[in-house]
Amino acid sequence: MSDIQQSITDEVKIIKSGVRKVFTPHIPINQLEHFFGRDEEVKRIIGVITSPGLHILLFGDRGVGKTSLAKTTCNLILRKINEALNKGKIYSKSCDRSDTFSTLLHKPLTDAGVSIFKSGDSKRVKYTGTASANIAVAKGELVSEHETNINHRSQTNLDSPSWVADKLKDLDGILLLDEVDTLSNSEDKRKLAELIKLLSDFDSGFKIILIGIAKTANELTAGHKSIERCLKEIHLERMSNEDIKKIVLNGMKSIGKKPSDDVVDKIVNISSGFPHFTHLICLKCSEIAIEQNKSHIEEDILNEALIRSSKDSESTLLSSLDNMLRNIKKPNEYKLLLLATSHCNKKDFRSREVVNKLNELFGMTIPSSTINRRLSRLSENFSDTNILNKTAPGCYSFSDPRMPSFIKITFNSLFDETKSNSL
Numbered sequence: 001m002s003d004i005q006q007s008i009t010d011e012v013k014i015i016k017s018g019v020r021k022v023f024t025p026h027i028p029i030n031q032l033e034h035f036f037g038r039d040e041e042v043k044r045i046i047g048v049i050t051s052p053g054l055h056i057l058l059f060g061d062r063g064v065g066k067t068s069l070a071k072t073t074c075n076l077i078l079r080k081i082n083e084a085l086n087k088g089k090i091y092s093k094s095c096d097r098s099d100t101f102s103t104l105l106h107k108p109l110t111d112a113g114v115s116i117f118k119s120g121d122s123k124r125v126k127y128t129g130t131a132s133a134n135i136a137v138a139k140g141e142l143v144s145e146h147e148t149n150i151n152h153r154s155q156t157n158l159d160s161p162s163w164v165a166d167k168l169k170d171l172d173g174i175l176l177l178d179e180v181d182t183l184s185n186s187e188d189k190r191k192l193a194e195l196i197k198l199l200s201d202f203d204s205g206f207k208i209i210l211i212g213i214a215k216t217a218n219e220l221t222a223g224h225k226s227i228e229r230c231l232k233e234i235h236l237e238r239m240s241n242e243d244i245k246k247i248v249l250n251g252m253k254s255i256g257k258k259p260s261d262d263v264v265d266k267i268v269n270i271s272s273g274f275p276h277f278t279h280l281i282c283l284k285c286s287e288i289a290i291e292q293n294k295s296h297i298e299e300d301i302l303n304e305a306l307i308r309s310s311k312d313s314e315s316t317l318l319s320s321l322d323n324m325l326r327n328i329k330k331p332n333e334y335k336l337l338l339l340a341t342s343h344c345n346k347k348d349f350r351s352r353e354v355v356n357k358l359n360e361l362f363g364m365t366i367p368s369s370t371i372n373r374r375l376s377r378l379s380e381n382f383s384d385t386n387i388l389n390k391t392a393p394g395c396y397s398f399s400d401p402r403m404p405s406f407i408k409i410t411f412n413s414l415f416d417e418t419k420s421n422s423l
């Protein structure tokens with residue numbers, strides 16, 4: 001069989017297995033059967049969102065599972081409560097750079113009886129009117145001239161939090177606003193905060209859940225102090241190893257694959273609490289096992305899966321590592337250093353700990369002062385990105401918390417290479 005024919009046969013087997021519906025590294029979970037852990041957070045979200053006057057700010061590192069948690073909780077659990085109580089809809093909106101305060105609330109406003117755009121309009125309009133209609137045109141939405149003129153007269157306050165709050169206050173429902181960190185203008189974040197405060201003051205049944213990447217809640221609310229009482233902050237931490245293990249074991253079981261204990265432990269270790277990497281590595285392991293008609297997943301499959309996972313990883317991680325390695329002398333020594341650093345499994349680490357790890361993993365004895373110098377070099381900028389941050393004298397952390405997992409995936413083969421070199 002030719003290589004192309006073989007690839008097609010493999011692809012068909014993989015598609016038929018359904019594995020790509022079980023391990024989904026690039027999309028949030030939206031089925032309860034694939035959602036693991038987070039029991040406390042689910043309870044907290046339900047408790048807060050069903051309490052009068054309270055709204056939610058869900059924040060945390062990139063890829064930690066924010067959207068999956070919010071969507072699963074709202075879509076699958078709250079939907080049931082809402083149906084039972086005959087309450088309102090769940091709205092979901094992912095913000096992007098072109099969004100402003102006035103574009104975030106179109107769907108609920110329409111349901112509240114505000115006529116923003118009518119369906120069936122097919123003419124694009126040259127328009128020089130309100131901010132809201134300009135955005136519609138900028139985003140390529142289609143509105144007729146007649147409609148726009150009506151909107152122009154009646155929608156002039158779409159930019160005003162108090163006008164919007166007044167229209168929404170009698171609506172029942174939940175609005176999930178995801179990727180709030182992409183709103184570039186802090187004025188828009190301030191208006192959102194104001195809207196939340198007003199809805200809370202009205203004791204409205206319309207609730208908002210803000211979701212975004214941030215280290216502190218302030219980054220997403222532009223430091224609006226007066227909403228502290230009505231906006232409950234939920235900081236989403238990384239998943240526990242126990243819950244990561246559940247993703248591996250349940251997913252593998254559902255497609256009839258059996259990973260060895262060693263393979264499971266390695267996947268859990270590499271994931272470092274980021275479910276994205278768990279899904280990515282499990283997907284690649286399963287695909288290889290399907291191609292090779294194997295039901296057991298052993299170390300050889302995992303090693304090949306890590307090579308494929310590295311190629312499929314996010315380009316920002318790839319390019320910042322690449323930039324650094326291209327601009328540094330002795331790149332191989334830095335690779336080993338980074339691998340040992342990643343295996344420290346700590347948020348902040350000191351050069352002494354890295355020295356010990358290099359010795360434990362590769363039998364290398366390098367003076368602490370040399371390691372400190374190299375760690376310091378890695379905290380410099382390489383084409384606008386730095387791999388490490390210096391958090392205190394002699395103390396470092398990775399600037400992207402996902403980097404240690406990516407390094408373990410990408411440099412995994414160094415373990416075998418250094419072993420065979422020392423023989």
Ligand SMILES: Nc1ncnc2c1ncn2[C@@H]1O[C@H](COP(=O)(O)OP(=O)(O)OP(=O)(O)O)[C@@H](O)[C@H]1O
Pocket residue numbers: 024025026027028029034035036037038061062063064065066067068069213247274275276279
């Ligand atoms: N509780 C969970 N159980 C199983 N898999 C999960 C869980 N939470 C997230 N995942 C998986 O982890 C990956 C990242 O999840 P998600 O997109 O929800 O993260 P995020 O924090 O919203 O990411 P981003 O910061 O990029 O928006 C996805 O592959 C998703 O399927």
Ligand SMILES: [Mg+2]
Pocket residue numbers: 066067068178
């Ligand atoms: Mg998300």
